[in-house]
Amino acid sequence: MSILVYIDIANGKIKKSTQEVISYGADLSAITGEKLIGVAIGNCQDQLEELGSFGLQEIVHIGKDSNRNAPAETDAWAIATLAIEKKSATLLFSHSLSGKLLAPLTASRLKAGLVSGVISQPDLTDGFIVKRSVFSGKAFAKVAIKTPTRVLTINPNSYPVKQRNGTAEVTNIALEGPASRVKSISIEKTSGELPLTEAGIVVSAGRGLKGPENWGMVEQLAGELHAALACSRPVADAHWRPHHEHVGQTGVAIAPNLYIAIGISGAIQHLAGVNRSKVIVVINKDPEAPFFKAADYGIVGDAFEVVPQFTAALKKVKAS
Amino acid sequence: MKILVCISKTPDTTAKIAFTDNNTKFDTNGVQWIVNPWDEWFALVRAIELKEADPSITLHLITVGESDADPIIRKALALGGDEAIRINASPAESQFVAHQIAAIAKEGNYDLVLTGKETIDHNGSTVGGLIAGETELPYISLATKLDRQGNTLTITREIEGGQEVCEVEIPVVVSAQKGMAEARIPNMRGIMAARTKPLKVVEPIATNEYTQVIQFELPAPKSGVKLIAPDQVEELVRLLHEEAKVI
Ligand SMILES: Cc1cc2nc3c(=O)[nH]c(=O)nc-3n(C[C@H](O)[C@H](O)[C@H](O)COP(=O)(O)OP(=O)(O)OC[C@H]3O[C@@H](n4cnc5c(N)ncnc54)[C@H](O)[C@@H]3O)c2cc1C
Ligand SMILES: Nc1ncnc2c1ncn2[C@@H]1O[C@H](COP(=O)(O)O)[C@@H](O)[C@H]1O
Numbered sequence: 001m002s003i004l005v006y007i008d009i010a011n012g013k014i015k016k017s018t019q020e021v022i023s024y025g026a027d028l029s030a031i032t033g034e035k036l037i038g039v040a041i042g043n044c045q046d047q048l049e050e051l052g053s054f055g056l057q058e059i060v061h062i063g064k065d066s067n068r069n070a071p072a073e074t075d076a077w078a079i080a081t082l083a084i085e086k087k088s089a090t091l092l093f094s095h096s097l098s099g100k101l102l103a104p105l106t107a108s109r110l111k112a113g114l115v116s117g118v119i120s121q122p123d124l125t126d127g128f129i130v131k132r133s134v135f136s137g138k139a140f141a142k143v144a145i146k147t148p149t150r151v152l153t154i155n156p157n158s159y160p161v162k163q164r165n166g167t168a169e170v171t172n173i174a175l176e177g178p179a180s181r182v183k184s185i186s187i188e189k190t191s192g193e194l195p196l197t198e199a200g201i202v203v204s205a206g207r208g209l210k211g212p213e214n215w216g217m218v219e220q221l222a223g224e225l226h227a228a229l230a231c232s233r234p235v236a237d238a239h240w241r242p243h244h245e246h247v248g249q250t251g252v253a254i255a256p257n258l259y260i261a262i263g264i265s266g267a268i269q270h271l272a273g274v275n276r277s278k279v280i281v282v283i284n285k286d287p288e289a290p291f292f293k294a295a296d297y298g299i300v301g302d303a304f305e306v307v308p309q310f311t312a313a314l315k316k317v318k319a320s
Numbered sequence: 321m322k323i324l325v326c327i328s329k330t331p332d333t334t335a336k337i338a339f340t341d342n343n344t345k346f347d348t349n350g351v352q353w354i355v356n357p358w359d360e361w362f363a364l365v366r367a368i369e370l371k372e373a374d375p376s377i378t379l380h381l382i383t384v385g386e387s388d389a390d391p392i393i394r395k396a397l398a399l400g401g402d403e404a405i406r407i408n409a410s411p412a413e414s415q416f417v418a419h420q421i422a423a424i425a426k427e428g429n430y431d432l433v434l435t436g437k438e439t440i441d442h443n444g445s446t447v448g449g450l451i452a453g454e455t456e457l458p459y460i461s462l463a464t465k466l467d468r469q470g471n472t473l474t475i476t477r478e479i480e481g482g483q484e485v486c487e488v489e490i491p492v493v494v495s496a497q498k499g500m501a502e503a504r505i506p507n508m509r510g511i512m513a514a515r516t517k518p519l520k521v522v523e524p525i526a527t528n529e530y531t532q533v534i535q536f537e538l539p540a541p542k543s544g545v546k547l548i549a550p551d552q553v554e555e556l557v558r559l560l561h562e563e564a565k566v567i
C-alpha cells in the first residue's frame with residue numbers, strides 16, 4: 001500500500017505547494033505506515049532527488065516533451081495507472097491549477113472519492129474524514145470518504161512544510177497511454193512573479209487609492225516584504241490592475257500568512273476570498289470600514305501617508 | 321452542434337453562513353438564491369454568444385437540484401437557452417452531480433458541456449473534470465477564452481505560471497472562468513420568454529456514495545482588531561515581527 005503525491009512543476013520548477021503536499025503525505029504515512037511515492041511528469045529530473053528531504057521515499061519521473069509540459073489528460077491516465085500498480089489508497093494533489101485538472105480526471109478513472117480544498121490531516125478513528133474549506137472560506141465541512149481509493153487536493157498555504165532526513169530513489173519511465181485529444185498550440189508564460197495563491201505575504205489595494213498612478217507606493221511596500229500584489233474587484237474592473245490580481249469570492253481565493261489591505265472597504269465578497277489569511281492588517285481612513293472587523297491589526301489613517309511610512313519602517317528594521 | 325450548460329443554485333454572495341441540526345445542515349433561513357456567478361457570467365453567456373453567431377446551435381441548461389431550483393434555472397433561461405433539464409435530486413456530492421449530468425450528456429449527444437470554474441458554496445472545482453471522466457470526453461479546465469471554427473474549438477486556459485492555447489475537436493467538456501465573456505443582465509423579453517421555455521424534470525440514476533458531509537464548522541471568531549496610531553507605524557512593524565511572527 002502507498003500514498004501517491006503529484007509533483008507539480010511550473011516553468012521547470014517544483015512548486016512550493018508541492019512541498020506542502022509532500023509534507024501532508026509524510027505526516028499521513030507516519031501514521032499509516034504506507035510508502036510515500038511521488039510522481040512527476042515533465043522536464044524536471046535534476047530537482048527531484050532533493051524532494052527526499054521533505055519525506056518522499058520513492059519518485060517516479062515520467063518524461064514528457066518539454067513544449068507539451070502543461071498537464072493534460074494523458075497525465076491523469078499515467079497517474080491512475082501508477083496508482084494501481086503501486087496500490088495507492090490515497091492520492092494527493094495541490095488544489096492548484098494543475099490539481100483542478102488532474103485530480104477529477106484521475107479520481108474518475110480510479111472510481112475514487114474526491115475531496116478538494118482539504119485543509120488538515122484526516123481523522124482516521126472512524127473511517128477517513130477530512131476537513132475542507134467551503135462557502136468561500138466562510139465555513140469548513142468535515143467529509144467522510146467512503147471509497148477504498150481516495151483523491152485529495154490540499155489547499156495551498158494551509159499545511160506547513162517540514163524538512164526531514166531522507167533520500168528518494170528516482171526511477172525514470174516514458175509517458176505511455178492514449179495521446180491527449182487536446183492539442184497544445186502554445187504556452188505563454190507570465191513574468192516570473194510568485195503566483196498569488198502561493199505567496200506568504202500579499203499586499204492588496206482597493207479603490208481608496210484613487211487611480212492606477214498611485215500603485216507605486218504599494219509596489220514598494222510589496223517589494224520590501226517580498227510580497228505578491230492583489231486588488232479588489234472594482235480596481236481590476238476599471239483596469240487599474242490586471243485581472244489576475246483580483247481577489248475575492250469571484251476572483252482568486254488566497255490564504256497567505258499575512259494579508260495587508262490598503263484602501264479596501266472589506267465588502268463581504270472581498271472578505272470571502274481572503275478571510276483564511278492567518279494575519280490581516282487593514283489600512284483605511286474610515287474607522288467604520290467593515291474590514292476592521294475581520295482584521296488583526298489596523299491603522300485608521302490616510303494610505304498616502306501610512307504606506308510610505310510603513311515601507312520606511314521596514315527598511316529601517318532591515319538596516320539595523 | 322448541441323451545447324449543455326451546467327447551472328448550479330447557490331446562496332447569494334452576501335448570504336449569512338450558519339448551520340442547523342447540530343451543524344449538519346446549511347441554514348437556509350432568509351437566504352436569497354442565485355445562479356452560481358461562474359456559471360451565469362462566463363459559461364452561460366459564452367454559450368449564448370456561440371448560439372447568436374450560429375442559430376443552428378441547440379442550447380440546453382441543466383441543473384441537479386430539487387424543485388426549489390426551478391426559479392434559478394428560469395433565471396438562467398431568461399438570459400438565453402432553448403430549454404432546461406432538472407435532475408430531480410439533492411446535489412449531495414460532486415460525484416453524484418457529475419454522474420447525473422454525464423448520463424444526460426451521453427444520452428443527448430452534446431458536443432460541448434460547459435461548467436463554471438467552481439460553485440461559490442461547495443467550492444469544489446471538480447464537477448467539470450468528473451463529468452469529463454464519466455463521459456470519457458476531453459476536459460479543458462479554467463478556460464478564459466473559447467472560439468469555434470466548425471467542429472474545432474480553440475481554447476485558452478490558465479495553467480501554472482501562464483496560459484496555454486489549445487485546440488480540440490468536439491465533443492468536449494470545458495470549465496469556464498473570468499475572461500470567457502462579459503456578464504449580461506436579462507431583459508424583459510428574456511424574462512417573459514423564460515416562463516414558457518420547456519423545463520424537463522428527470523429522475524436521477526442510481527450511483528454509489530463516494531463521500532458524505534458529516535458536519536460543518538464555522539471558523540473561530542477573530543479576537544478583535546488591535547489599532548495602531550497612524551504615526552506609530554514602527555509599532556505595527558514590531559508587532560508583525562515579534563507578536564504575529566509573520567515578517
Ligand atoms: C456578486 C458579487 C461578487 C463580487 N465579488 C467580489 C470579489 O471577488 N472581490 C472584491 O473585491 N469585490 C467583489 N465584489 C464587489 C464588492 O461588493 C465591493 O464593491 C468591492 O470589494 C469594493 O472594493 P473597494 O473596497 O476597493 O472599494 P470601496 O468599497 O469604494 O472602498 C474603498 C475604501 O477605501 C477607503 N479609502 C478611501 N480613501 C482612502 C485613503 N486615502 N486612505 C485609506 N483608505 C481610503 C474608503 O474608506 C473605503 O473603505 C462583488 C460584488 C458582487 C455583487
Ligand atoms: N447541482 C449542480 N447542477 C448543475 N451543475 C452543477 C451543480 N453543481 C456544480 N455544477 C457545475 O459544476 C461547476 C463546478 O462545481 P463545483 O465542482 O461544485 O465547484 C459549477 O460551476 C457548475 O457549472
